[in-house]
Amino acid sequence: MLVLLYGGSACGKSAMAEDVCSNLGGQVLYVATMRPWGTGAQERITRHRALRADKGFDTLEHYENLQSLHLPKAYHALLLECVGNLVANALFEGYVDPLLLPDEVLAGTEQLLKQVPHLVFVTNDIFTDGVAYPKETSLY
Numbered sequence: 584m585l586v587l588l589y590g591g592s593a594c595g596k597s598a599m600a601e602d603v604c605s606n607l608g609g610q611v612l613y614v615a616t617m618r619p620w621g622t623g624a625q626e627r628i629t630r631h632r633a634l635r636a637d638k639g640f641d642t643l644e645h646y647e648n649l650q651s652l653h654l655p656k657a658y659h660a661l662l663l664e665c666v667g668n669l670v671a672n673a674l675f676e677g678y679v680d681p682l683l684l685p686d687e688v689l690a691g692t693e694q695l696l697k698q699v700p701h702l703v704f705v706t707n708d709i710f711t712d713g714v715a716y717p718k719e720t721s722l723y
Contacts, residue, residue, distance in 0.1 A: 584700065585696065585702045586600075586701075586704065587704045588704070588706070589706050589707075589708060590707070590708055591707070591708050592707060596705045596707075597631060597634070597705060598634065600662050600703045600705045601634070601635055601662065603703050604660045604662050604703055605638060605639075607660045607701050609658070609659025610641065610656075610657070610658050610659050610660075611639070611640050611658060611659065611661070611662060612640070612641050612642075612643060612654060612660075612661045612662070612699075613635060613640040613641065613643070613664065614643050614652065614661060614662065614663045614664070615628070615642060615643070615644045615645070615664055616645060616664065616665060616669040616672065617664075617665070618646055618668070618672060640662070641658075643655070646668075646669070646672050647673060647676075647678060648673075648678075648687065648691065649669070649688065649690075649691020649692060649694060649695060650687070650690055652691070652694070654698050654699070660699060660701035660702070661695060661698075661703070662703045662704075663695075663702065663703070663705065665705040665706050665707055666688065666704050666705070666706035667706045669688070670688065673687070692704075
């Protein structure tokens with residue numbers, strides 16, 4: 584099963600994803616994709632860790648290329664937070680041709696589905712805030 588939770592910043596996607604995973608039962612791996620750069624990122628990471636502290640999730644930080652993610656043990660579900668960060672890491676760090684990025688994400692998703700029965704992906708909606716973004720952000 585693949586679940587995709589999509590929405591604006593701070594709308595409750597993470598809590599919903601955690602609830603979905605908790606309701607599936609079994610061991611869950613939380614894959615964090617946000618690079619811990621800057622105080623804003625650090626604060627968000629700290630808040631998310633605190634929110635899931637007592638929920639029994641294992642946590643693994645993995646910032647790029649889902650195909651290279653080999654799980655350390657068997658899990659019933661994997662929660663990936665978030666696809667938007669994963670894509671931004673690839674685009675803005677320049678390790679993937681932007682035209683090949685959708686195929687890379689899909690191949691990585693297929694690879695993960697071979698390792699766990701349930702994937703819960705969180706992603707963001709950055710285009711509903713009315714801001715005119717630079718070309719690079721629009722490509723993202």
